[in-house]
Amino acid sequence: MDNLKGNMLIAQGGGPTAVINQSLAGAVLKAKEYENIENIYGSLNGVNGIINERLVDLSRETSNNLEMIAETPSSALLSTRDKPGKEYCRKIFEVLKAHNIRFFFYIGGNDSSDTLRIVEEFACGENYDIRAVHIPKTVDNDLVLNDHTPGYPSAARFVAEAFSGLDLDNRSLPGVYIAVVMGRHAGFLTAASSMASKCSQDGPHLIYLPERAFSTGNFIRDVKKVYNEYGRCVVAVSEGIQDEKGTPIAAKLADEVEKDAHGNIQLSGCGSLGDTLKGFIKNNTDIGRVRADTFGYLQRSFGVCTSEVDKSEAREVGEMAVYYAVGENKTGSVTINRVGDYAVEYNLVKLDRIAAKTKVMSDEFINNDGNYVTGKFKDYIRPLLGSSFKGSGARLRAYEVEPALRKKDE
Amino acid sequence: MDNLKGNMLIAQGGGPTAVINQSLAGAVLKAKEYENIENIYGSLNGVNGIINERLVDLSRETSNNLEMIAETPSSALLSTRDKPGKEYCRKIFEVLKAHNIRFFFYIGGNDSSDTLRIVEEFACGENYDIRAVHIPKTVDNDLVLNDHTPGYPSAARFVAEAFSGLDLDNRSLPGVYIAVVMGRHAGFLTAASSMASKCSQDGPHLIYLPERAFSTGNFIRDVKKVYNEYGRCVVAVSEGIQDEKGTPIAAKLADEVEKDAHGNIQLSGCGSLGDTLKGFIKNNTDIGRVRADTFGYLQRSFGVCTSEVDKSEAREVGEMAVYYAVGENKTGSVTINRVGDYAVEYNLVKLDRIAAKTKVMSDEFINNDGNYVTGKFKDYIRPLLGSSFKGSGARLRAYEVEPALRKKDE
Numbered sequence: 112m113d114n115l116k117g118n119m120l121i122a123q124g125g126g127p128t129a130v131i132n133q134s135l136a137g138a139v140l141k142a143k144e145y146e147n148i149e150n151i152y153g154s155l156n157g158v159n160g161i162i163n164e165r166l167v168d169l170s171r172e173t174s175n176n177l178e179m180i181a182e183t184p185s186s187a188l189l190s191t192r193d194k195p196g197k198e199y200c201r202k203i204f205e206v207l208k209a210h211n212i213r214f215f216f217y218i219g220g221n222d223s224s225d226t227l228r229i230v231e232e233f234a235c236g237e238n239y240d241i242r243a244v245h246i247p248k249t250v251d252n253d254l255v256l257n258d259h260t261p262g263y264p265s266a267a268r269f270v271a272e273a274f275s276g277l278d279l280d281n282r283s284l285p286g287v288y289i290a291v292v293m294g295r296h297a298g299f300l301t302a303a304s305s306m307a308s309k310c311s312q313d314g315p316h317l318i319y320l321p322e323r324a325f326s327t328g329n330f331i332r333d334v335k336k337v338y339n340e341y342g343r344c345v346v347a348v349s350e351g352i353q354d355e356k357g358t359p360i361a362a363k364l365a366d367e368v369e370k371d372a373h374g375n376i377q378l379s380g381c382g383s384l385g386d387t388l389k390g391f392i393k394n395n396t397d398i399g400r401v402r403a404d405t406f407g408y409l410q411r412s413f414g415v416c417t418s419e420v421d422k423s424e425a426r427e428v429g430e431m432a433v434y435y436a437v438g439e440n441k442t443g444s445v446t447i448n449r450v451g452d453y454a455v456e457y458n459l460v461k462l463d464r465i466a467a468k469t470k471v472m473s474d475e476f477i478n479n480d481g482n483y484v485t486g487k488f489k490d491y492i493r494p495l496l497g498s499s500f501k502g503s504g505a506r507l508r509a510y511e512v513e514p515a516l517r518k519k520d521e
Numbered sequence: 522m523d524n525l526k527g528n529m530l531i532a533q534g535g536g537p538t539a540v541i542n543q544s545l546a547g548a549v550l551k552a553k554e555y556e557n558i559e560n561i562y563g564s565l566n567g568v569n570g571i572i573n574e575r576l577v578d579l580s581r582e583t584s585n586n587l588e589m590i591a592e593t594p595s596s597a598l599l600s601t602r603d604k605p606g607k608e609y610c611r612k613i614f615e616v617l618k619a620h621n622i623r624f625f626f627y628i629g630g631n632d633s634s635d636t637l638r639i640v641e642e643f644a645c646g647e648n649y650d651i652r653a654v655h656i657p658k659t660v661d662n663d664l665v666l667n668d669h670t671p672g673y674p675s676a677a678r679f680v681a682e683a684f685s686g687l688d689l690d691n692r693s694l695p696g697v698y699i700a701v702v703m704g705r706h707a708g709f710l711t712a713a714s715s716m717a718s719k720c721s722q723d724g725p726h727l728i729y730l731p732e733r734a735f736s737t738g739n740f741i742r743d744v745k746k747v748y749n750e751y752g753r754c755v756v757a758v759s760e761g762i763q764d765e766k767g768t769p770i771a772a773k774l775a776d777e778v779e780k781d782a783h784g785n786i787q788l789s790g791c792g793s794l795g796d797t798l799k800g801f802i803k804n805n806t807d808i809g810r811v812r813a814d815t816f817g818y819l820q821r822s823f824g825v826c827t828s829e830v831d832k833s834e835a836r837e838v839g840e841m842a843v844y845y846a847v848g849e850n851k852t853g854s855v856t857i858n859r860v861g862d863y864a865v866e867y868n869l870v871k872l873d874r875i876a877a878k879t880k881v882m883s884d885e886f887i888n889n890d891g892n893y894v895t896g897k898f899k900d901y902i903r904p905l906l907g908s909s910f911k912g913s914g915a916r917l918r919a920y921e922v923e924p925a926l927r928k929k930d931e
Contacts, residue, residue, distance in 0.1 A: 123693075152922055153919075155919070163927075164924040166921075167917065167921060169917070172917060172920075176915055176917070180916070180917060183913075183914030183916075185689030185692065189693045189694075190693040272824070273819055273823060275824065276595060277818055277819065279537070279593065279594060280595045280821065283533075288818070381792065381795070382815055386793060386796075389791065404792075404817030405814065405815065407700075407812075408690050409687065409816075412687050412690040413686050414682070414685065414914065415682050415911060504592065504594065504824065505590045506593075507597050508586065510578040510581045512562055512576035512577060512620070516574060516615065516616060516619045517573075517574045
């Protein structure tokens with residue numbers, strides 16, 4: 112038991128992030144330190160590549176290439192949306208056994224944790240010794256027991272940088288601007304838009320989150336109010352906003368609602384929610400210029416403005432996973448916990464404590480009107496964006512020139 | 522005549538860019554070198570601020586703030602979509618005269634050049650001595666007599682960086698991915714997506730430009746072909762794509778076509794074109810995963826990955842404009858011309874040579890099938906993106922592991 116020895120397998124599942132390969136590189140390079148680990152394998156397209164035996168030998172990758180891959184967004188081992196049931200997990204286990212995999216790592220969201228849990232049960236049932244560690248990743252930031260999840264800070268930074276520029280754009284050509292941000296149940300990514308605001312009149316002026324019921328009437332009233340005050344209005348909306356009954360607004364629009372293997376409605380990859388919100392304003396106000404964008408897949412794939420905090424944490428959860436599995440001979444899910452302002456420590460929790468649960472924004476992060484975030488949320492997110500976060504830039508002081516004609520005429 | 526002396530006015534018009542304030546800072550700081558220039562004024566919201574006498578005193582801005590503003594995207598003096606006719610231009614001239622403006626600079630596209638031309642005619646008619654210089658800017662890259670236009674390289678770089686990440690995302694979760702890129706008549710910005718492709722299988726695999734008639738049948742056929750070959754397909758589409766009669770595809774979709782003051786159909790700020798193209802593929806193939814994003818206003822406002830070449834050229838056209846007006850006592854439009862590989866020189870051309878004309882991509886930049894760019898286009902754009910352009914990143918070498926179960930079973 113103490114000297115569990117054999118091969119290692121690592122895979123990446125679900126939506127990629129800009130730093131998910133840091134975790135891959137961290138785990139693979141750390142694994143090379145342990146004699147217990149013989150071959151280091153990767154599976155292509157997550158669990159799908161396991162059941163189809165599409166494995167690659169990561170031991171043979173150069174350290175240099177692994178370091179370059181760490182800096183490359185999106186899943187280098189490719190991904191999958193497969194959500195394994197029992198029979199699927201049994202197949203996974205058969206392949207693991209056939210390849211003498213004793214250390215199994217899955218980089219993914221809470222579904223990945225669940226997969227590991229079921230596979231481990233099969234292993235237990237056959238007295239096959241295996242350590243399975245879940246390496247957290249999600250741009251939605253919705254894993255329980257984690258202060259935050261690798262992938263989120265970089266996606267959040269993209270959103271904050273994007274809104275910084277978009278708010279200036281809207282300032283120069285005023286009107287209503289709506290941008291739809293990823294986030295099915297948790298509004299963390301949409302809330303990150305608040306970091307674009309430096310001065311009092313900066314946008315986003317309104318932020319709508321899935322944690323609060325979305326009312327079309329309130330939305331129109333809020334936009335009108337801001338527009339009347341500032342002559343413009345910038346709005347951040349989560350793709351997952353729901354009505355008071357919990358029905359996603361996007362689901363009510365789609366002619367033909369598309370669902371993924373997890374039974375989730377397809378939210379990203381179309382512009383209809385943004386266009387509908389735009390229509391609400393166009394049809395219910397006399398505001399002339401109304402524009403809506405949907406950030407789409409840019410949020411999780413844009414590799415240019417990753418957070419250095421996120422990069423180093425994503426690296427470390429990969430390393431820690433291998434340490435827990437081999438160094439401590441344990442199975443579980445690596446968690447990130449904030450200590451002080453700002454530092455983190457890593458822990459390992461049981462797989463079933465992460466699986467199939469979703470963290471949403473706490474009440475203290477959302478204002479009373481349910482249309483913006485609180486200072487507490489800004490305190491929470493600020494260190495995650497990294498010290499090189501650029502944000503909103505400079506403004507002219509704009510010293511007024513005395514009019515020459517207007518005075519005479521008036 | 523040689524000692525024309527008085528105040529200077531500068532304004533910014535049309536769609537902002539990520540580097541438009543470099544031109545502003547360049548012109549204002551250069552103007553401080555000349556004794557002929559007394560006060561340096563800026564107009565808020567372009568020509569609209571002139572006729573309403575909303576002027577600010579830029580002489581009083583600190584150099585430090587001007588330098589910070591240079592690094593800030595979007596028009597610091599705010600912008601306008603007003604396209605002045607004769608009467609509007611007469612009003613502009615009245616305000617210029619009232620404030621003893623002798624040097625007038627407008628940072629904008631070809632419309633701005635036309636405005637300067639008309640204003641100068643009024644000045645001539647009244648024997649009022651003025652120098653008017655147009656400072657070029659446009660993300661569309663559609664000004665004639667220019668090798669390229671400030672603002673384009675940074676927007677192009679955003680598009681290229683975006684497609685680099687998005688292609689990796691599509692590689693990890695395969696399907697058809699379509700992104701709609703800005704560009705009404707000229708496909709330069711959409712064509713920049715080609716720079717995301719490093720390896721032979723990299724996307725974008727198809728690029729559709731306004732310069733070639735868009736046929737739905739060919740589009741579906743092209744996508745199917747790529748998908749059959751690679752199991753996935755990434756497509757870049759210009760928002761301005763037109764059918765063989767020259768009707769924009771977007772115009773055919775819109776229930777209620779919105780037009781701006783220039784009579785142009787509203788293309789950006791909605792997701793309908795992307796959603797329609799997605800529908801063409803969903804309804805005419807059996808491909809399961811089809812996603813469409815519209816880049817929207819991010820392309821011109823994202824301040825994080827500007828091209829350093831673009832920044833320095835935007836700065837220089839601002840400086841050169843002041844030099845031509847004051848140092849050489851001339852009126853006209855500053856142009857950028859490529860000399861060698863890669864350097865540029867600046868020239869001044871008559872205002873009416875730029876006004877109301879549109880440059881589109883030359884035939885040698887587009888492939889025979891009209892669905893991709895040529896190597897010549899890549900040679901053209903490569904130096905514009907700047908040496909720090911990051912692009913597509915690293916891949917695993919992915920050494921195959923011998924299957925254990927599959928071999929036995931098969």
